[in-house]
Amino acid sequence: MTRQPGFLGLPDRLPDASQPRIVVFGAPHGTAYPHEESSGCVAAAREIRAASQDDADLVDNWDFDLDGPVFADRPMCCVDIGDLPTSPGDSARNRALIESSTRSVLAAAAVPVMIGGDDSVPIPFFAGFSEAGPIWILQIDAHMDWRDERHGERFGYSSPMRRASEMAHVAGIVQVGMRAVGSAAAAELDAARHYGATIVTARQMHARGAEAAIEAIPEGARVVVTLDCDGLDPSVMPGVAARTPGGLSYMQVIDLIEAVSRRGRIAGFDLVELDTPSDIAGLSALTASRILVNVIGRIVRQP
Ligand SMILES: [Mn+2]
Structure with a gap:
């Protein structure tokens, strides 16, 4: 089988065999719930790579989101x-x-950038940082994902923040974009508050901007950003399992990414829950592609 071109035309290895600073990879499957239809996110990485190809020839051009070419x-x-x-x-x-x-x-001193997959794939992604801690986690999501289990499964897509809170190398959690209803009830909110998670609702984010989330992260922290596509507003990200009005704008998300890289360092990034069958005219894959360009551009600019 011919290999699909890399995201933004990236090679799968550097020409001089030198060590990369950023390694992008896809993770189509994670932990499925019993009796659930197969995830609509299996083809997300493939679709996002495809959406990025139009910009592959433009990487030396000025990117106004980054105030310079993506690789600077x-x-x-x-x-x-x-x-x-x-x-x-x-x-x-x-x-x-x-x-x-x-x-x-991480052992090769590179920053992992993972494209899911559903929201179960961040659990082993976070676990992979155990020798690279302490880390902070900034979650962008409509949902808080604090369920201890669902249908007897503890590693599914409703539990990533609960599992993260149990990891010794996770120093703190900031959750941005929460709105409407999901799998959480009062018990989940209590557990998150008891742990000390900072919850910034979508309404608070719209009122105060990125600062509302960033002020909870210590200066110089190593931060893993985990982005559920439903954290964004469905007007720019319709390809999600449960469209929820009132989400973050594209600009708010890239502001958060820039703010994290200035406050501390982006130590890892994952993007999950792009449900490709629900996408409209490739808009979600395009928005996701642009978010990843911003992530790469910010990591490249970290000292
Ligand atoms: Mn979600």
């Missing part, structure tokens, strides 16, 4: 190694694969 005239330092060989039927193996891949990227 530095030598090419990013690779896309393609999708991990996850499978729909083996959640434990998928988790082991995602965790060990994240660990290898």
